[in-house]
Amino acid sequence: MLNxxxxxxxxxxxxxxxxxxxxxQAEEWTTEEVFARHKDxxxxxxxxxxxxxxxxxxxxxFLVSDDGLLITNFHVVADFVHHPGQYRAEWFAxxxxxGQLELIDVDVVHDLALMRGPELKRPFLAVESNLPNMGERIxxxxxxxxxxxxxxxxxxxxxxxxxxxxxxxxxxxxxxxMSGGPAIDRFGNVIGVNVATAGNQVSFLVPSxxxxxxxxxxxxxxxxxxxxxxxxxxxxxxxxYLGALLQAPFxxxxxxxxxxxxxxxxxxxxWSQTDxxxxxxxxxxxxACQTDDDVFLSESxxxxxxxxTHELKTARDIGSLRFWSLLESxxxxxxxxxxxxxxxxxxxxxxxxxxxxxxxKRKLVFCLRAYREFPGLYDIVQRQVSLQESRSALExxxxxxxxxxxxxxxxxxxxxxxxxxTP
Amino acid sequence: MDAVSTPKGAFELLDRSxxxxxxxxxxxxxxxxxxxxxxxxxxDDVYSDAYHAxxxxxxxxxxxxxAGSVNGCYRHGNRQxxxxxxxxxxxxxxxxxxxxxxxxxxxxxxxxxxxxxxxSRLHVFDGFRSASVAVILFGLLAxxxxxxxATGTLRWMALAGTALSGVAVLAMWALIWSLxxxxxxxxxxxxxxxxxxxxxFAGSMLLDTLLGYLGFMFGFxxxxxxxxxxxxxxxxxxxxxxxxxxxxxxxxxxLVAPAAAAALAFVALTELPGLGEDDFxxxxxxxxxxxxxxxxxxxxxxxxxxxEVDGLRARVDxxxxxx
Numbered sequence: 001m002l003n004x005x006x007x008x009x010x011x012x013x014x015x016x017x018x019x020x021x022x023x024x025q026a027e028e029w030t031t032e033e034v035f036a037r038h039k040d041x042x043x044x045x046x047x048x049x050x051x052x053x054x055x056x057x058x059x060x061x062f063l064v065s066d067d068g069l070l071i072t073n074f075h076v077v078a079d080f081v082h083h084p085g086q087y088r089a090e091w092f093a094x095x096x097x098x099g100q101l102e103l104i105d106v107d108v109v110h111d112l113a114l115m116r117g118p119e120l121k122r123p124f125l126a127v128e129s130n131l132p133n134m135g136e137r138i139x140x141x142x143x144x145x146x147x148x149x150x151x152x153x154x155x156x157x158x159x160x161x162x163x164x165x166x167x168x169x170x171x172x173x174x175x176x177x178m179s180g181g182p183a184i185d186r187f188g189n190v191i192g193v194n195v196a197t198a199g200n201q202v203s204f205l206v207p208s209x210x211x212x213x214x215x216x217x218x219x220x221x222x223x224x225x226x227x228x229x230x231x232x233x234x235x236x237x238x239x240x241y242l243g244a245l246l247q248a249p250f251x252x253x254x255x256x257x258x259x260x261x262x263x264x265x266x267x268x269x270x271w272s273q274t275d276x277x278x279x280x281x282x283x284x285x286x287x288a289c290q291t292d293d294d295v296f297l298s299e300s301x302x303x304x305x306x307x308x309t310h311e312l313k314t315a316r317d318i319g320s321l322r323f324w325s326l327l328e329s330x331x332x333x334x335x336x337x338x339x340x341x342x343x344x345x346x347x348x349x350x351x352x353x354x355x356x357x358x359x360x361k362r363k364l365v366f367c368l369r370a371y372r373e374f375p376g377l378y379d380i381v382q383r384q385v386s387l388q389e390s391r392s393a394l395e396x397x398x399x400x401x402x403x404x405x406x407x408x409x410x411x412x413x414x415x416x417x418x419x420x421x422t423p
Numbered sequence: 424m425d426a427v428s429t430p431k432g433a434f435e436l437l438d439r440s441x442x443x444x445x446x447x448x449x450x451x452x453x454x455x456x457x458x459x460x461x462x463x464x465x466x467d468d469v470y471s472d473a474y475h476a477x478x479x480x481x482x483x484x485x486x487x488x489x490a491g492s493v494n495g496c497y498r499h500g501n502r503q504x505x506x507x508x509x510x511x512x513x514x515x516x517x518x519x520x521x522x523x524x525x526x527x528x529x530x531x532x533x534x535x536x537x538x539x540x541x542x543s544r545l546h547v548f549d550g551f552r553s554a555s556v557a558v559i560l561f562g563l564l565a566x567x568x569x570x571x572x573a574t575g576t577l578r579w580m581a582l583a584g585t586a587l588s589g590v591a592v593l594a595m596w597a598l599i600w601s602l603x604x605x606x607x608x609x610x611x612x613x614x615x616x617x618x619x620x621x622x623x624f625a626g627s628m629l630l631d632t633l634l635g636y637l638g639f640m641f642g643f644x645x646x647x648x649x650x651x652x653x654x655x656x657x658x659x660x661x662x663x664x665x666x667x668x669x670x671x672x673x674x675x676x677x678l679v680a681p682a683a684a685a686a687l688a689f690v691a692l693t694e695l696p697g698l699g700e701d702d703f704x705x706x707x708x709x710x711x712x713x714x715x716x717x718x719x720x721x722x723x724x725x726x727x728x729x730x731e732v733d734g735l736r737a738r739v740d741x742x743x744x745x746x
Binding site: 279280281320321322324325326327328329330331332337338339340341342343345346347348349350351352353354355356357361363364365366367368369370371372375378381383385386387388389390405409412413416417 | 570571572574575576642644645703704705706707708709710711712713714715716717719721722723724725728729731732734735736738739740742743746
């Protein structure tokens with residue numbers, strides 16, 4: 001915090017952002033007051049297709065300085081970031097006022113973008129990095145479904161406990177088009193940025209400390225090209241969480257005669273299911289774990305997630321030959337769509353081998369693809385089938401998205417090796 | 424009538440493909456040709472005259488002399504109308520729309536062609552026993568394949584249906600070859616084609632199964648597809664050669680190249696479209712063999728497996744830089 005203040009005070013505009021003065025805290029705002037005082041600081045962000053001349057996507061944004069700096073979500077402006085020639089970004093306000101937006105910086109991991117509108121001279125909001133109390137009233141502003149500026153009232157429900165990427169849980173109806181809009185506490189300060197919803201009033205905000213970090217960083221003389229910066233953010237991000245995971249042994253659980261990695265972190269969510277339907281040829285127990293959130297890169301590609309599945313299959317009335325023949329034919333179509341397109345990722349290349357580690361012999365498949373825009377960033381799909389018993393097998397698959405080669409391979413290897421045969 | 428008459432030659436009436444429809448020996452001269460019933464060769468052709476032409480000796484040479492016909496006489500392939508055509512050698516003629524060939528006597532005939540199938544071991548296939556063995560073998564393999572592909576409880580009627588539809592394809596295959604055989608060499612070796620096709624189909628199934636098991640045992644999963652195509656092409660060439668032996672009367676050696684070329688062409692046509700496209704796939708595609716663990720000989724260490732991953736990295740990095 002000290003560090004932050006030091007940098008913030010060096011800039012006249014940003015100094016006001018924190019808005020921590022006790023006099024402001026004394027007075028509680030009503031919903032009407034929040035709307036009336038902040039309506040001019042919130043604008044609609046439109047990504048315009050330059051060929052077609054009409055909007056490609058819309059979101060919201062809010063001003064954070066008197067010189068036209070605006071915060072919105074990265075996912076609102078992602079098309080503009082990836083294809084700056086094909087799209088342009090514009091802001092729109094009430095009474096038909098509008099102007100161009102340029103991109104200053106992004107925090108792709110926390111889904112934030114910092115823009116500047118040269119003609120965007122409007123009131124701006126103060127950003128508060130301290131979190132409200134549980135149950136406090138929060139107001140969210142934005143343009144849901146292109147319906148005009150709307151204020152939504154809700155309650156603060158703390159930070160998500162099981163989340164790889166920090167998010168505030170807000171109980172309020174945040175709808176498409178409100179992304180990038182500010183969430184305001186009862187003293188009129190921004191405490192988060194609207195980012196996502198799970199429906200039924202379950203909504204999520206990016207904590208405002210990341211807004212402050214982004215504003216602070218934007219002051220640095222960073223000469224890196226934008227894509228290189230995004231790439232570095234992604235690399236740093238995976239370095240952080242995979243590094244932490246690799247520090248300690250994986251939490252494991254028993255699945256039949258095997259020991260498998262289970263919920264290896266609090267943000268990894270596991271579900272299990274046993275299928276013993278009568279018409280099946282084998283019993284089937286599944287343990288599926290994944291991080292519930294990821295990093296949005298584009299409409300077709302998300303990254304920065306971990307997911308893995310273990311399936312124990314035990315032949316029921318069929319012999320070994322038929323059992324393995326079924327495993328072989330079902331093995332081909334299981335991977336699922338990992339998203340992306342020709343311009344964002346390469347095709348997968350795979351390596352297959354029989355590998356023995358510890359007591360367990362297994363067929364191991366390791367597949368890799370590279371991100372075209374971000375050198376050094378890869379997706380890894382690893383699958384293995386135990387070759388231990390003639391009428392029973394453990395199939396495990398691991399999907400790591402947006403990892404460096406070093407971290408990814410280390411993690412995949414640790415994962416494979418922590419699957420053990422313990423009859 | 425002479426007790427022994429030396430023929431001057433013979434006319435052969437040809438169809439459009441050059442096959443002989445009818446043959447008339449020329450025993451006397453002049454020999455008259457036309458539509459009228461008192462000709463020596465009666466033509467059923469509205470473009471010929473009642474008395475169109477006659478064969479007789481002109482200056483000691485056997486000639487076809489036009490009898491002042493409306494449409495005239497021509498050498499085959501020649502548009503020049505000729506009043507008299509010398510008939511010293513074998514030649515083809517056109518009268519009206521009728522094609523004729525004249526064969527003078529005496530003529531030198533090529534020696535008889537040896538039947539390439541006579542005494543050939545291929546006759547093993549041309550019988551009821553071979554055909555039934557092949558069909559039953561293929562049917563059983565098709566049934567077995569259906570059993571292994573079934574993802575639920577076995578329903579034997581449905582499985583038998585699948586196997587029988589395979590056998591039906593085989594029967595059609597053999598029928599097509601037999602018809603070709605009938606057209607080309609006027610013989611109908613249905614059983615032989617059934618046997619060759621049946622053993623071929625069965626062989627290709629056994630080949631893939633064998634390759635799958637060997638690939639699993641010795642760990643060459645990734646190469647099984649290529650090997651299967653390679654050996655499959657050879658097998659197809661052998662099968663085509665077998666079919667061609669029954670169809671064609673050419674010397675066996677001359678059939679090897681066409682069989683190989685046809686097999687290569689077939690494989691090229693089926694494989695090339697796939698090779699040409701560099702379609703984006705958001706899923707990994709890997710050929711992975713899974714068989715009973717008892718057959719898994721040998722294994723790599725985890726260490727060496729992950730050391731090789733650098734090779735993959737080089738490949739995807741190259742793909743990244745050269746889109």
